[in-house]
Amino acid sequence: MSSTAATLDFKGKANEFKVRQGTVGPEVIDISSLYKDTGAFTYDPGFTSTASCESKITYIDGDEGVLLHRGYPIEQLAENGDFLETCYLLLYGELPTKAQKEDFDDRVTRHTMVHEQLSRFFTGFRRDAHPMAVMCGVVGALSAFYHDSTDISDPHHRMVASIRLIAKMPTIAAMAYKYHIGQPFIYPKNELSFAANFLHMCFAVPCEDYKVNPVLARAMERIFILHADHEQNASTSTVRLAGSSGANPFACIAAGIACLWGPAHGGANEAALNMLAEIGSVDRIPEYIAKAKDKNDPFRLMGFGHRVYKNYDPRAKIMQKTTHEVLGELGIKDDPLLDVAMELEKIALTDEYFIEKKLYPNIDFYSGITLKALGFPTTMFTVLFAVARTVGWVAQWKEMIEDPSQRIGRPRQLYTGHASRDYVPIAKR
Numbered sequence: 001m002s003s004t005a006a007t008l009d010f011k012g013k014a015n016e017f018k019v020r021q022g023t024v025g026p027e028v029i030d031i032s033s034l035y036k037d038t039g040a041f042t043y044d045p046g047f048t049s050t051a052s053c054e055s056k057i058t059y060i061d062g063d064e065g066v067l068l069h070r071g072y073p074i075e076q077l078a079e080n081g082d083f084l085e086t087c088y089l090l091l092y093g094e095l096p097t098k099a100q101k102e103d104f105d106d107r108v109t110r111h112t113m114v115h116e117q118l119s120r121f122f123t124g125f126r127r128d129a130h131p132m133a134v135m136c137g138v139v140g141a142l143s144a145f146y147h148d149s150t151d152i153s154d155p156h157h158r159m160v161a162s163i164r165l166i167a168k169m170p171t172i173a174a175m176a177y178k179y180h181i182g183q184p185f186i187y188p189k190n191e192l193s194f195a196a197n198f199l200h201m202c203f204a205v206p207c208e209d210y211k212v213n214p215v216l217a218r219a220m221e222r223i224f225i226l227h228a229d230h231e232q233n234a235s236t237s238t239v240r241l242a243g244s245s246g247a248n249p250f251a252c253i254a255a256g257i258a259c260l261w262g263p264a265h266g267g268a269n270e271a272a273l274n275m276l277a278e279i280g281s282v283d284r285i286p287e288y289i290a291k292a293k294d295k296n297d298p299f300r301l302m303g304f305g306h307r308v309y310k311n312y313d314p315r316a317k318i319m320q321k322t323t324h325e326v327l328g329e330l331g332i333k334d335d336p337l338l339d340v341a342m343e344l345e346k347i348a349l350t351d352e353y354f355i356e357k358k359l360y361p362n363i364d365f366y367s368g369i370t371l372k373a374l375g376f377p378t379t380m381f382t383v384l385f386a387v388a389r390t391v392g393w394v395a396q397w398k399e400m401i402e403d404p405s406q407r408i409g410r411p412r413q414l415y416t417g418h419a420s421r422d423y424v425p426i427a428k429r
């Protein structure tokens, strides 16, 4: 039975706090009045026990390995729909009717081009720059272009900015890739689906016809759906925090991209594939398992473990299936990286250390193998994650701005530095 209040005994006084119950999930003790009532803060580094906001978008049950968007299981969305349908669902809260879907597809498709001036930004970067560095800069630069969609108090502006970001992100990502490999930019082709258009912009060249393989386009679509949103992960929380000050929406998304880049977050797909390549062969796996378990060794198995999932990441299961579909379509029978991945997964799932710590493969474990087979270099993996996650970022940003209780995010701290002391002139130090 759920309680409605929690009592905290502090300095001889009993303080009562409201207990809130979400639709599903654990109860939440509302401590927003704690400082006013007691003069004390809470301390929770890494937010392991802190709900930073109220949200209706995505729900994860980490113990059961469940992921729902607006109530719909990720397996059903990935199996039956396309990416733009998931985008509509995340943004509007309901699955679209046929007419709504057509209208939405049309609105996104008509925003796929970027201002021609934006293409000049790319030439300012070294060709060997990491594409995520380019993404941080170029997406941030969008703030300087689309002034007719930056009044965040206007719902129409908010939606136009959201649609522009979803539509332009694949174009910018493909441009980052083309710049990286020294090929000319390929303009979007609006008759293609979201995923097929992205493959076209990445892999077509002006001197030849490029036909998108429908099986690979479907796999790309699924990869985008699987990465679309994941409640209050690090990059989404970054976007919310940046947006809480009323900042320009394009700049907020650039902040999310910067956060996603890290190897503990979106950068793990690149790190996981590099790790599989470094292990190289099945017989070297025990050596790496031992390194991962060694507290004095900083090595961790990339693509394993998750803050919320203490069970199989449901996205990893679908991704594993997608990997096999892509390898089958491309006729790749003996991929040494896949052999290492499958054996590593098997060993880790039966190893006492990983069982005890509930470390299961996450989405990043399999996505790298699939993206490599699709023809992307490892440096592009996190960029593709950013393309997909943009809808999650904008949906969560919009929800925050539209929440009447929204205030600037401003955490407090447990200060352990010097107390007040007097300045010492340099000659006397």
Ligand code: SDX
Pocket: 046, 229, 230, 231, 232, 233, 234, 263, 264, 265, 266, 268, 292, 293, 299, 300, 301, 302, 303, 304, 305, 306, 307, 308, 357, 359, 362, 363, 364
């Ligand atoms: C994503 O949150 C999201 O929603 C993110 C994401 C999304 O969709 O946005 O799902 C995408 O970022 C997936 C995660 C990708 N990262 C990796 O695959 C990197 C490898 N994994 C980790 O470093 C780690 O598991 C995290 C960062 C994912 C989670 O970190 P936590 O919750 O802070 O847990 P922790 O690091 O404190 O680990 C708990 C214990 C530790 O051991 P003890 O100190 O308790 O003895 O588990 C161990 C860790 O050393 N551990 C691992 C391990 N991950 C955790 N040991 C070996 N290999 C690992 N991968």
